[in-house]
Amino acid sequence: xxxxxxxxxxxxxxxxxxxxxxxxxxxxxxxxxxxxxxxxxxxxxxxxxxxxxxxxxxxxxxxxxxxxxxxxxxxxxxxxxxxxxxxxxxxxxxxxxxxxxxxxxxxxxxxxxxxxxxxxxxxxxxxxxxxxxxxxxxxxxxxxxxxxxxxxxxxxxxxxxxxxxxxxxxxxxxxxxxxxxxxxx
Amino acid sequence: xxxxxxxxxxxxxxxxxxxxxxxxxxxxxxxxxxxxxxxxxxxxxxxxxxxxxxxxxxxxxxxxxxxxxxxxxxxxxxxxxxxxxxxxxxxxxxxxxxxxxxxxxxxxxxxxxxxxxxxxxxxxxxxxxxxxxxxxxxxxxxxxxxxxxxxxxxxxxxxxxxxxxxxxxxxxxxxxxxxxxx
Numbered sequence: 001x002x003x004x005x006x007x008x009x010x011x012x013x014x015x016x017x018x019x020x021x022x023x024x025x026x027x028x029x030x031x032x033x034x035x036x037x038x039x040x041x042x043x044x045x046x047x048x049x050x051x052x053x054x055x056x057x058x059x060x061x062x063x064x065x066x067x068x069x070x071x072x073x074x075x076x077x078x079x080x081x082x083x084x085x086x087x088x089x090x091x092x093x094x095x096x097x098x099x100x101x102x103x104x105x106x107x108x109x110x111x112x113x114x115x116x117x118x119x120x121x122x123x124x125x126x127x128x129x130x131x132x133x134x135x136x137x138x139x140x141x142x143x144x145x146x147x148x149x150x151x152x153x154x155x156x157x158x159x160x161x162x163x164x165x166x167x168x169x170x171x172x173x174x175x176x177x178x179x180x181x182x183x184x185x
Numbered sequence: 186x187x188x189x190x191x192x193x194x195x196x197x198x199x200x201x202x203x204x205x206x207x208x209x210x211x212x213x214x215x216x217x218x219x220x221x222x223x224x225x226x227x228x229x230x231x232x233x234x235x236x237x238x239x240x241x242x243x244x245x246x247x248x249x250x251x252x253x254x255x256x257x258x259x260x261x262x263x264x265x266x267x268x269x270x271x272x273x274x275x276x277x278x279x280x281x282x283x284x285x286x287x288x289x290x291x292x293x294x295x296x297x298x299x300x301x302x303x304x305x306x307x308x309x310x311x312x313x314x315x316x317x318x319x320x321x322x323x324x325x326x327x328x329x330x331x332x333x334x335x336x337x338x339x340x341x342x343x344x345x346x347x348x349x350x351x352x353x354x355x356x357x358x359x360x361x362x363x364x365x366x367x
Contacts, residue, residue: 025211028210029211029233029237029240030240033242035200036244044254050309057306061310092200093202093204096289097208100209113217130280131304134301140308148285149285161259162332166266167269171277175274175275179223
């Protein structure tokens with residue numbers, strides 16, 4: 001019954017903390033919803049991350065593959081590497097989380113997270129390899145699907161797009177299956 | 186775009202900053218919280234996402250109704266969406282973040298999130314290099330264009346949104362009650 005025991009340690013204090021955490025999830029969800037209203041009206045674009053990331057990957061590819069190859073690529077022709085709205089939104093996301101965690105005094109250098117080390121041990125290399133390969137797969141999948149958790153999962157779903165709800169449901173089933181295999185006992 | 190040039194670039198950092206701060210405060214820039222959602226041990230991610238979808242959806246519906254906002258629907262290229270979402274789910278659990286929360290996590294000091302960020306840049310390069318083939322052989326299969334749930338079901342937007350609101354309330358009440366049982 002491990003699945004059904006809440007994370008509150010069974011104590012009254014633990015329960016209050018869990019309640020506060022849950023309440024905060026809803027407040028943050030409302031905040032992201034309202035932010036998406038503002039962004040839709042003010043910049044006429046939904047919240048999204050991976051289009052800008054593929055621009056960034058184009059910028060990284062220039063020294064690796066040559067500027068000509070990047071320029072001639074039909075995909076990067078659509079997402080030209082530049083310091084534009086999307087890439088600066090990414091910079092903002094990084095800075096916002098940095099500032100917010102500093103103010104909250106929860107900023108900490110993390111090499112191997114707890115849930116990983118409980119299963120795979122505290123060694124850094126396996127975690128870094130997992131993160132790197134996971135990043136490759138997630139990004140490739142996001143581009144193939146046309147968006148990620150932000151562009152499809154939140155922005156697309158709130159517009160009731162068929163593509164986005166399909167993404168959301170398939171992604172969740174795939175992730176749950178992966179977690180089941182990865183964290184099997 | 187109502188705002189262009191420097192103004193829009195400043196707004197990008199401001200809006201991105203708010204998004205990053207919200208992700209951090211919502212604890213979804215945390216590897217453990219995300220992975221444990223997929224293990225059904227922590228429902229923070231679902232709480233945040235579903236709330237954002239319902240609140241955002243109702244607001245954007247009325248903004249669109251009063252001509253203050255336009256919809257931006259991603260094309261339903263279903264083979265690409267299904268294959269992409271399958272890969273995304275695998276990658277997200279292995280990485281422990283999605284692209285947005287990964288970027289936010291780097292800001293909170295997660296160095297493995299930074300390694301995964303580099304992986305995402307490599308993934309972006311792989312996609313761009315395979316794009317011509319993908320476009321011809323995958324994106325063109327079962328491609329239905331920019332369709333919305335109300336279009337294919339004939340059920341009105343507001344019915345969908347109220348139904349989602351109802352599902353969210355019932356689900357959240359159930360989850361909250363379960364958390365307070367010891």
